[in-house]
Amino acid sequence: MTLTIYNTLTRSKEIFEPLEPGKVRMYCCGITAYDYCHLGHGRTCIVWDVVRRYLEWRGYQVKYVQNFTDIDDKILKRASAEGTSMAEVSERFIAAYFEDMERLNVRPADSYPRATQTLDGIKRLVYELEQKGYAYASQGDVYYSVGNFADYGKLSGKKLEDLQAGASGRVEVENPESQKKQDPFDFALWKGAKPGEPAWESSWGAGRPGWHIECSAMVREHLGETIDFHMGGGDLIFPHHENEIAQSEAVTGKPLANYWLHNGMVMVEGEKMSKSLGNFVTIRDALKQYNPMAVRLFVLQAQYRKPLDFTSEALVAATNGWKTLKEGLLFGYGRAINNKWEDNSPSPNPRTPPTPLGGGPPPQPIPWRNNFGKRWMRILTLLGV
RNA sequence: GGCGGCAUAGCCAAGUGGUAAGGCAGGGGCCUGCAAAGCCUUUAUCCCCAGUUCGAAUCUGGGUGCCGCCUCCA
Numbered sequence: 148m149t150l151t152i153y154n155t156l157t158r159s160k161e162i163f164e165p166l167e168p169g170k171v172r173m174y175c176c177g178i179t180a181y182d183y184c185h186l187g188h189g190r191t192c193i194v195w196d197v198v199r200r201y202l203e204w205r206g207y208q209v210k211y212v213q214n215f216t217d218i219d220d221k222i223l224k225r226a227s228a229e230g231t232s233m234a235e236v237s238e239r240f241i242a243a244y245f246e247d248m249e250r251l252n253v254r255p256a257d258s259y260p261r262a263t264q265t266l267d268g269i270k271r272l273v274y275e276l277e278q279k280g281y282a283y284a285s286q287g288d289v290y291y292s293v294g295n296f297a298d299y300g301k302l303s304g305k306k307l308e309d310l311q312a313g314a315s316g317r318v319e320v321e322n323p324e325s326q327k328k329q330d331p332f333d334f335a336l337w338k339g340a341k342p343g344e345p346a347w348e349s350s351w352g353a354g355r356p357g358w359h360i361e362c363s364a365m366v367r368e369h370l371g372e373t374i375d376f377h378m379g380g381g382d383l384i385f386p387h388h389e390n391e392i393a394q395s396e397a398v399t400g401k402p403l404a405n406y407w408l409h410n411g412m413v414m415v416e417g418e419k420m421s422k423s424l425g426n427f428v429t430i431r432d433a434l435k436q437y438n439p440m441a442v443r444l445f446v447l448q449a450q451y452r453k454p455l456d457f458t459s460e461a462l463v464a465a466t467n468g469w470k471t472l473k474e475g476l477l478f479g480y481g482r483a484i485n486n487k488w489e490d491n492s493p494s495p496n497p498r499t500p501p502t503p504l505g506g507g508p509p510p511q512p513i514p515w516r517n518n519f520g521k522r523w524m525r526i527l528t529l530l531g532v
Numbered sequence: 533g534g535c536g537g538c539a540u541a542g543c544c545a546a547g548u549g550g551u552a553a554g555g556c557a558g559g560g561g562c563c564u565g566c567a568a569a570g571c572c573u574u575u576a577u578c579c580c581c582a583g584u585u586c587g588a589a590u591c592u593g594g595g596u597g598c599c600g601c602c603u604c605c606a
Binding site for chain 1: 534535536537538542543544545555556557598599600601602603604605606
């Protein structure tokens with residue numbers, strides 16, 4: 148059976164062909180650790196968790212990497228507001244991330260690289276970009292020159308001319324930061340240190356990495372020059388993922404990822420969730436009111452690329468749905484064990500049993516042998532029960 | 533304004549040429565001393581217009597609407 152997926156890069160559904168037979172390398176752009184995770188982060192993590200589980204269930208050996216951005220202006224801003232350090236803030240919210248995701252039954256990735264742990268790789272990439280003529284130093288910063296990368300815009304379907312024309316009215320000419328750039332769409336690879344901010348030594352002087360470069364460096368370090376899946380929220384397509392492609396492919400000359408997958412955004416009561424609208428819902432706040440598995444079911448009932456409206460009515464519906472489903476699953480679980488069903492079908496491959504619902508007894512091998520068992524396993528797999 | 537995506541009942545969603553699955557919510561009913569649970573039953577012509585076809589939610593063309601991105605964002 149072939150697996151077909153929508154690839155943002157080609158704007159079409161394609162048949163999945165792994166780079167290496169039987170193996171999948173996937174990278175998901177994670178969070179910037181400056182606040183508690185909201186429902187949008189929750190959706191992203193749940194959706195890609197299911198893809199990962201599904202691929203494993205299909206028998207692929209999956210390596211799943213997700214990053215934490217722990218160097219960033221917003222983290223610094225929060226640290227200075229609290230009178231603490233950047234590390235203190237990011238540590239706290241990374242810990243909170245793991246708490247939230249565990250409650251949502253999101254399985255941990257295989258590794259969680261952080262920007263602060265990837266400085267060597269980042270500096271090497273910036274250096275190589277500079278050597279190849281894609282980057283230039285400017286007053287302590289280093290910028291990527293988008294005009295030198297012929298494929299710039301291929302992921303988001305934007306042309307540099309259109310971008311420049313569309314932005315002509317809003318590029319802040321007075322901003323001293325933008326005056327360091329040769330082109331308004333050039334972006335920072337390395338930012339020179341400001342007084343009192345954390346900084347790392349480099350050949351361009353003390354400073355810190357820009358946002359986009361860390362992902363290019365981490366993918367290269369943990370998964371290789373080309374990977375199968377690169378995922379993230381749809382709002383990352385431009386500029387973040389576009390810039391990652393520009394950085395990585397300029398250096399390696401190879402595709403960064405064969406398939407680019409993006410999930411839809413979360414709305415709240417019909418409006419886009421944003422801090423300015425004040426309808427920003429954190430995962431932990433939502434879980435005070437709703438069962439985590441009901442939230443998970445709600446997210447998974449919707450098509451992953453569509454916008455998802457978080458309404459109390461929809462959550463009540465999902466809560467009821469989960470209640471019914473859970474009873475059925477518990478019934479099936481007991482029945483499978485009582486009947487001593489065994490897995491003797493050739494495919495898909497046997498797998499480790501799911502974690503029991505809400506704690507419960509230790510997992511036992513899940514036996515199944517007929518269509519009922521297969522379907523049931525599929526439901527368990529997809530829900531991540 | 534530019535680029536991209538989506539459009540089936542209150543919400544989610546199956547369905548890829550033959551007269552619209554299912555779930556949740558809502559209405560009606562059964563059961564019960566009451567309640568809960570459970571059970572039964574009920575709710576759409578598929579955004580609009582034109583075309584292709586014996587026949588279209590499913591194909592073609594044109595509209596409309598919604599969403600995202602174009603600035604930090606999952």
